[in-house]
Amino acid sequence: MAGMILRYNRAMERASRTLQRIMAEALRRLPPEDLPAAAWEFAAGRAVAEKTRLLECAAEVLTIEAPDATWRAQLEAMAPQFLARIRPFIPINRIEFRIAPRSGRNSGVSESKAKRSL
Numbered sequence: 001m002a003g004m005i006l007r008y009n010r011a012m013e014r015a016s017r018t019l020q021r022i023m024a025e026a027l028r029r030l031p032p033e034d035l036p037a038a039a040w041e042f043a044a045g046r047a048v049a050e051k052t053r054l055l056e057c058a059a060e061v062l063t064i065e066a067p068d069a070t071w072r073a074q075l076e077a078m079a080p081q082f083l084a085r086i087r088p089f090i091p092i093n094r095i096e097f098r099i100a101p102r103s104g105r106n107s108g109v110s111e112s113k114a115k116r117s118l
Helices: 010-028 035-044 046-051 069-086 111-115
Strands: 053-058 061-066 094-099
Touching: 010 035, 035 046, 035 053, 035 061, 035 069, 061 069, 069 094
Parallel strands: 061 094
Antiparallel strands: 053 061
């Protein structure tokens, strides 16, 4: 790795911005009841969204269930980035992360995802 030169890839940066705009437009077209779950998946990414579950979006707070304390700590550290990506679509001021209760239930799939695929 020493001596390796990282180059700025202008084409990839443009492609990334274009994809962000496409996703933003798709989110704006969703019915209001589907927006919180879709915005969470957009902000967190599909892999994280599949391991978490949207519990509630009320009183300017998005409440997300995390599988365990380690996940919760990592998600809390990333909360400012999540907020920055979600705020253009949902008026929230903070994200709360709760640890999933221990049970046989699969908390990795949100109810809205079970009904439809984004």
